Amino acid sequence: xxxxxxxxxxxxxxxxxxxxxxxxxLTFVFGVLKILNIAHGGIYxxxxxxxxxxxPIFYSLGMPEQFVVLTMLISALAVAIxxxxxxxxxxxxxxxxxxxxxxxxVTYAIYLVLEDVQKLIWGMNSLYVSExxxxxxxxxxxxxxxxxxxxALIGLAIFCGLTLWFVLNKTQSGKIVLAVINNPxxxxxxxxxxxxxxxxxxxxxxxxxxxxxxFTAPLISVQVGISVAVVIExxxxxxxxxxxxxxxxxxxxxxxxxxxAACVHKLPEAEIFIMYFCMAGMLIFKPKGLFEGVQxxxx
Amino acid sequence: xLRNLLNNIIFQSVFLMTTLILMGIFIPNWLVFVVTxxxxxxxxxxxxxxxxxxxxxxxxQGFVFGIGGYSAGLLGVHAGLTDAILLLFISFIVTGLVGxxxxxxxxxxxxxxxxxxxxxxSMVLYGILIKIDAIGGSDGFVLPESTYFGIKPxxxxxxxxxxxxxxxxxxxxxxxxxxxxxxxxxxxxxxxxENELRVEYLGSSAFKVxxxxxxxxxxxxxxxxxxxxxxxGHIDPEFTYWTTSGEFVFISILAGYxxxxxxxxxxxxxxxxxxxxxRYFPDTWQLIxxxxxxxxxxxxPSGIGSFFKNxxxxxxxxxxx
Numbered sequence: 001x002x003x004x005x006x007x008x009x010x011x012x013x014x015x016x017x018x019x020x021x022x023x024x025x026l027t028f029v030f031g032v033l034k035i036l037n038i039a040h041g042g043i044y045x046x047x048x049x050x051x052x053x054x055x056p057i058f059y060s061l062g063m064p065e066q067f068v069v070l071t072m073l074i075s076a077l078a079v080a081i082x083x084x085x086x087x088x089x090x091x092x093x094x095x096x097x098x099x100x101x102x103x104x105x106v107t108y109a110i111y112l113v114l115e116d117v118q119k120l121i122w123g124m125n126s127l128y129v130s131e132x133x134x135x136x137x138x139x140x141x142x143x144x145x146x147x148x149x150x151x152a153l154i155g156l157a158i159f160c161g162l163t164l165w166f167v168l169n170k171t172q173s174g175k176i177v178l179a180v181i182n183n184p185x186x187x188x189x190x191x192x193x194x195x196x197x198x199x200x201x202x203x204x205x206x207x208x209x210x211x212x213x214x215f216t217a218p219l220i221s222v223q224v225g226i227s228v229a230v231v232i233e234x235x236x237x238x239x240x241x242x243x244x245x246x247x248x249x250x251x252x253x254x255x256x257x258x259x260x261a262a263c264v265h266k267l268p269e270a271e272i273f274i275m276y277f278c279m280a281g282m283l284i285f286k287p288k289g290l291f292e293g294v295q296x297x298x299x
Numbered sequence: 300x301l302r303n304l305l306n307n308i309i310f311q312s313v314f315l316m317t318t319l320i321l322m323g324i325f326i327p328n329w330l331v332f333v334v335t336x337x338x339x340x341x342x343x344x345x346x347x348x349x350x351x352x353x354x355x356x357x358x359x360q361g362f363v364f365g366i367g368g369y370s371a372g373l374l375g376v377h378a379g380l381t382d383a384i385l386l387l388f389i390s391f392i393v394t395g396l397v398g399x400x401x402x403x404x405x406x407x408x409x410x411x412x413x414x415x416x417x418x419x420x421s422m423v424l425y426g427i428l429i430k431i432d433a434i435g436g437s438d439g440f441v442l443p444e445s446t447y448f449g450i451k452p453x454x455x456x457x458x459x460x461x462x463x464x465x466x467x468x469x470x471x472x473x474x475x476x477x478x479x480x481x482x483x484x485x486x487x488x489x490x491x492x493e494n495e496l497r498v499e500y501l502g503s504s505a506f507k508v509x510x511x512x513x514x515x516x517x518x519x520x521x522x523x524x525x526x527x528x529x530x531x532g533h534i535d536p537e538f539t540y541w542t543t544s545g546e547f548v549f550i551s552i553l554a555g556y557x558x559x560x561x562x563x564x565x566x567x568x569x570x571x572x573x574x575x576x577x578r579y580f581p582d583t584w585q586l587i588x589x590x591x592x593x594x595x596x597x598x599x600p601s602g603i604g605s606f607f608k609n610x611x612x613x614x615x616x617x618x619x620x
Contacts, residue, residue, distance in 0.1 A: 099356075104411070105545070106592075106596055108545045108592070109589040110593070111589070112589030116583045119582055120583065235418070273426020276426055284404060
């Protein structure tokens with residue numbers, strides 16, 4: 001019984017931390033740019049693919065295998081560096097200030113393009129990079145065994161969340177971003193270069209998406225179609241927590257992670273739609289999420 | 300006299316419908332099928348532009364699309380009901396009722412929240428559908444061949460008969476919708492789009508408008524789903540998936556909310572781009588579709604309908620002067 005509860009909590013926490021990293025980028029981009037980015041899932045997949053490509057190259061160099069983590073970081077960074085100028089500068093910039101739903105549709109189009117770009121570059125075959133997962137060995141909890149790498153994901157999620165929170169609230173550049181979130185026009189008048197802030201924010205979001213992809217690559221077979229599920233799952237997290245809220249993303253990821261883990265162990269039939277169920281339920285009772293902001297009424 | 304006749308909506312529609320039906324005899328079979336599918340998608344798109352007139356965009360029309368398709372399919376398989384026209388009508392009623400039930404819930408929300416809640420509904424349905432093995436799970440099931448007033452057309456003519464039926468249905472729906480758009484609740488929707496609060500202060504209910512529009516959109520979505528199911532002869536949970544809903548939103552954005560026929564044109568464009576790129580670039584059709592979406596949003600942001608409207612406005616102005 002206790003074992004079962006522990007399993008659910010640990011499985012839930014691992015799943016939640018993975019969800020959190022994806023959703024963090026999504027919610028941050030929405031907070032700053034007011035764009036709900038469907039293509040976030042595509043960037044996630046690119047991150048996974050680039051790790052699956054770079055990690056074997058790294059292993060062929062014969063360096064100490066701990067440094068593979070560095071390779072994963074670099075591959076995520078590379079994806080973000082390539083994708084940000086194309087998406088933000090090239091396409092999304094044209095649509096700032098337009099209807100939110102229209103921009104969602106634009107990102108949907110970019111998502112479609114990214115799907116096929118993956119196919120064109122990496123083909124239809126599955127790629128595997130399971131080596132990094134053996135890096136940290138296994139850990140024992142009572143009678144349960146967990147792969148150390150999976151548990152390290154929890155640490156990574158906490159690290160990402162805290163870093164972003166710290167940068168936003170405790171540094172000057174972070175406070176500029178907060179100012180832009182609150183009111184882009186006034187911040188522009190005060191001399192903030194809004195375009196730069198948008199670019200940086202989008203870069204951070206894209207990096208977080210690619211990062212989660214990189215660190216998930218060892219857990220899955222990297223293949224066509226891994227991005228589809230991610231889109232809706234991270235949407236659900238962000239909707240539950242409230243769009244644009246970091247604490248909200250934590251709570252949302254935990255709710256969905258735990259609900260899903262409980263379902264896997266107790267009610268496997270419901271596994272697929274439990275998260276949509278959570279999302280619909282939350283929208284019905286608190287449509288703007290748990291951490292909604294106050295908005296002025298326009299007359 | 301002639302001018303009045305030319306400007307008459309019913310005359311225009313009947314003329315267009317007759318032309319299309321006659322054209323159907325000469326165009327190749329694949330195009331007949333593509334047009335039928337485009338009409339199915341266009342019906343759903345019409346539902347979304349009905350909502351758009353009130354300032355709402357549903358990102359989950361796959362929900363009603365799926366319900367319509369499945370109700371037509373299940374009636375065909377289990378109740379032996381194969382009359383296509385009856386099935387279209389029944390699925391309109393069924394999804395309209397479903398829409399009426401969930402509309403009060405959805406109508407409280409605006410903008411992205413409305414879009415997301417409707418998306419959540421469609422994804423819950425998707426999750427349920429792929430789990431029910433009795434109706435085929437993720438594979439879906441095959442529909443029996445449809446009949447028309449008790450007559451089953453031979454396979455050579457089945458596509459063409461369905462084409463004729465779908466054009467008649469689309470024309471009929473378009474005429475009714477045009478009258479609805481010009482009626483009081485239809486015009487209040489436009490006012491809600493401009494400024495909801497003022498509409499409320501003036502004594503109309505934005506909530507009621509949203510409920511009515513959503514119900515209409517749901518009925519049309521269901522009808523489109525049934526038509527699509529009948530045309531394909533097969534139904535699966537993909538009908539309710541969010542990527543399908545995304546295509547509907549695209550159709551309505553490409554068409555714009557100004558013109559009814561533009562919706563069918565947009566749907567036809569989407570279907571043509573899809574079937575051409577699917578045929579000639581089978582591995583990269585999504586890429587082509589995506590680029591097509593982005594370009595059309597950049598270059599025609601207010602939709603094909605805005606061309607139509609400008610064209611007809613100048614046309615009627617010239618005639619008057």
